[in-house]
Amino acid sequence: MQPQENVEQYGYRQELRRHIGLTDLVFYGLIFMVPIAPFAIFGQVYSISKGMPALTYAIGMIALLFTAASYAQMVKAFPLSGSVYNYAGRGIAPPVGFMTGWAILLDYIIVPSLLYLVASMAIHASIPAIPVWAWLLFFVVVNTVINLRGIRMTISLTKALITIELIVLGLFLAAGIWALLQGKGHGFSFAPLFNPDTFSWPVVFGAVSVAVLSFLGFDGISMLVEEAKGGSAQVGKAMRLALILAGALFIVQVWVAALLVPDPAGLIAHGDPGDTAFYDTAEIAGGSWLAHVTSTATAVSWGVADTMVAQVAVSRLLYAMARDRQLPSFLAKVSVKRSVPTNATLFVAALSIVVGLWMSSRDDGVGLLSSLINMGALIAFIVLHISVITHYVIRRKSTDYWRHLVVPLIGMAILIFVVVNANILAQKVGLIWLAIGALVLLVLYAMGRRPTPSGLTVAEEQHQ
Template sequence: MSVLTPATAATGDAATPAGDPDLSKFGYTPQLRRSLSFTDLLFYGLIYMVPIAPFAIFGSVYQASSGMVALAYVAGLVVMLFTASSYAQMVRAFPIAGSVYNYAGRGIHPAVGFVAGWAIMLDYFLVPGLLYLVASVTINGAVPGVHAGIWLVGFVVINAVINYFGIRLTAVAINIMIAAELAVLGIFLVMGVIGLAEGRGNGDWTTAFFSSDNFSFGLVLGAVSVAALSFLGFDGISMLAEESKGGARQVGRAMSVVLLLAGLIFIAQTWVASLFVTDGAALIASADPAEVGNAFYAAAEAAAGAPWLATLCLVATAIAWGLPDSMVAQTALSRLLFAMARDKQLPGFLAKVSSRHASPVNAVLFTAVISLAISGSALYFLLEKGEDTITLIATMVNFGAMVAWLMLHAAVIWHYVVRNGSRNWFLHLIVPLVGAGLLIAVLVHMQLHSQITGLIWVGLGLVVLGVLYAIGRRPKLSGMGGE
């Protein structure tokens, strides 16, 4: 398929109809291929959220929540459902690629959209690097004969090649890989039930959900700020609004469904794992990163009564984070860069779309280079300098996403209630207000260094915005001015 230009758009093709109403009214010419079904979007969202994400951060969330790990995920799901509702409202108003960047920019003002896009780039830039870093270090532990750096480069190259050849191949690869990931999760849950039936559990059935001795709202919110890493990614579905066969409603529905499914999966696996933690007090008090990081695998070994399940879960984590999960993370970042470059808010070469594969090839390749640079640098400092770069990057990721989501909630209120006079008070006022309040509460209870790093990044974005205004390149979106 060739890229549609204004001259050729009149004829169109089967994959991208001419005069696509989801794009033409915003001043864009269709370039990306509409080929994704609801199932494709569902699988994409699930794999981006990483159904087995708690495997890697179970110990950290257990510590932060004083053992109430399942409660942290319940609270996180509630917070994210409010955010998903606002995403669904804005994708219906603006069914185009760019996610919160476009929603805040068109819902409020292009300058606000730039700041929102900049804020969430902290998440999108760092997540692929974090995934590659964790995957390469984890699989190096299982296969020490191959250096972690070789695994890292291999993961990046494989994903870049798949993304280069377009979203259809990416979707096929994702569907295959998520099946394997869910199979491992199913084995763990089944062995957990067998382990409980055979008396290998610790008998503590309720602490994962509530402990009167440790409970406080501040504690739970602080744990949510860690557990939120597992939820990041459901919003990535909105990046594919221009590649969805069913348009905006399909995208909004997919986000809500995938969030609910993933949340229930997270709650189930962390509750089962908590039943096999042999010494909860020791894990909560532990200062050993290795012990905390291996907490889930230790629970898996206890559930099976043998080390094979721990090894299976460890290898599954490495492969899942290194291939399908980082693949969709790179896909989302490339679409954000494409959307901002198309509006001339980033260098124009990032807006180039392959005439053969209908994918933003330059953005894909640039994303691969950035991911390799971030993960490679972090791997060097981890192995050579002994610095805990995994924790450092993980704690930086959530801040940018939550700041962008605050702007998303504000955009719902401004676009629907203030600008268009909506009287749907529940969806367009109450839900975004409650969602914003919950996000602020989580941000307040986030670790101090995460807050500082995040504020520095947002501050840098404001400086860049000021420079753009100073040189006469204030943010503008197609179909509307910079005002």
């Protein structure tokens, strides 16, 4: 038996049928990332990067390719369908695992709020008669009902949705390139990739801290490690492929859109409070029908498809932490009748309404939510890199310094630079969130409930 198949040595059993191939894994990553994700946050990325969204996405992709490499190493070491919470808990120490789980929880529990808000703003751009808050309630109710009825994303539905999103993207690119050839926009240039007049590392990395949102979800592929036909090796490969594919699509679409922005200086100076910058470029490219098609595709892909996947992901994390007695046990309760984690679903729905409505009243709502989500994810990814170094180099005395030391160090350095240049409010909230997590950890210790991931016995812990 190959090392990656030894799930049993970690107290878990090989339970899930191995029936998901490489293509399915890549499609899963793509549906989570959303191939047309930049449609929604293009204006912000353009504004913060001072007109260089293509460079921003390219750097984001490279940074996360390093993270994917570290994920691949940890999935190989601990082939469990958990998350970075599991890898840090096992790779470093259970308390670090708790804090990492807490950090990524900020990402997971807020993601649905952002998805609902973006979807609401996108559909509001097409049907302005209905306010954003009403659309938000509509999306939350529809998704909560879908989830509570036990309706789950299937492999074939994933493929169908990805195909539709790619068709919409293809339409935009064809119309956009045709429009540029017809002399609309500013003509072809490399400015979206590199503009020496506006370039500075802090500016670009500040934009990366927002753009990285579009890539979040590639890590969701790791949750399928027990079902993947090729085990952990295939999961690592799928993560890389999904990131490269998504990155290429992101770069191309923002490049074309950047060349069609009607008022570049205005967008850079005033930002995109309505988050409609991309749909404005679509209108220039193909007319109002294309603007409606792109905004509706954003609404459906963020508000329904991605939310279905994100809901399951957050339920799994809440379940794992509640099962390990690190969150209230009611979050681990499931409905046998519907086979759904009812309490976690309702909890996330309620939170999404509160956070979504609050953020819909702020001009920087989408930007702030994105920064918060990214902050949680970036902190967790930094710890993931540390996990690789700790587990392989320090504990196992690995001499494969490239994969177990250099790659994690480079990945970590890029992510730290992104965090340092992120939105100040997001940094503050991220730190407050971590401080609350540290308090919770202290309380858990005081109550004698020291964090121990399921299946990790005390003996194993001491051995490590």
